[in-house]
Amino acid sequence: MTTQRIQENEANDTVTNALQSLHIDIDARVSAITATKADWPCRRGCDGCCHRLAQIPELTEAEWRLLQTGLKALAPDVRQDVYQKAATLSTQTPRKITCPMLDITTGSCLVYAFRPVACRTYGFYVERDKGLYCSTIEALVNEGEFFHIVWGNHDTINRRIAKLGAPRLLVDWMKIDTSTNIRKEVD
Numbered sequence: 758m759t760t761q762r763i764q765e766n767e768a769n770d771t772v773t774n775a776l777q778s779l780h781i782d783i784d785a786r787v788s789a790i791t792a793t794k795a796d797w798p799c800r801r802g803c804d805g806c807c808h809r810l811a812q813i814p815e816l817t818e819a820e821w822r823l824l825q826t827g828l829k830a831l832a833p834d835v836r837q838d839v840y841q842k843a844a845t846l847s848t849q850t851p852r853k854i855t856c857p858m859l860d861i862t863t864g865s866c867l868v869y870a871f872r873p874v875a876c877r878t879y880g881f882y883v884e885r886d887k888g889l890y891c892s893t894i895e896a897l898v899n900e901g902e903f904f905h906i907v908w909g910n911h912d913t914i915n916r917r918i919a920k921l922g923a924p925r926l927l928v929d930w931m932k933i934d935t936s937t938n939i940r941k942e943v944d
């Protein structure tokens with residue numbers, strides 16, 4: 758193995774560890790929040806946020822590598838369908854983007870364990886002067902339901918994600934993904 762390859766592997770390990778650490782901290786915040794309210798609205802099958810993405814998903818290379826693992830585990834026809842839907846994203850109307858990794862029939866995420874950071878924080882974290890809630894949660898907040906919730910700080914998450922490297926659009930990661938042999942079928 759060349760010195761350059763060894764250094765690349767070490768750099769990959771560092772960002773992978775940083776991503777895992779981020780997941781652990783997010784899981785802890787999510788658990789702390791949901792523990793205070795048994796009927797928390799986010800659950801399997803609640804897919805409003807996956808139907809209304811504000812933009813084409815962006816993710817860092819570490820997040821993409823993890824997501825790739827989930828995509829490769831899908832049945833070939835399902836994976837093919839995901840890639841084909843992703844290829845059409847740029848033609849969809851902004852603010853009405855449906856995530857290509859959503860199983861429309863069941864309302865569940867096809868790659869749940871491998872999903873990007875943004876999907877893990879949504880509904881549980883807020884940015885300064887800017888809520889990150891869906892309309893369901895926002896309505897409950899406005900009704901005073903969640904006055905006791907200690908929301909996660911998304912500004913901190915943004916700073917930690919920035920250390921993982923430059924993000925790319927999901928569709929761009931998929932285009933440069935040569936390992937699944939799907940590129941030829943989509944292009």
Ligand code: SF4
Pocket residue numbers: 798799800803804805806807879880890891892893894
């Ligand atoms: S953020 Fe909103 S739409 Fe998404 S799972 Fe939670 S309650 Fe449902």
Ligand code: SF4
Pocket residue numbers: 806807856857858859860865866867868869872873876
């Ligand atoms: S990756 Fe999964 S959780 Fe995230 S928006 Fe897509 S379907 Fe929803």
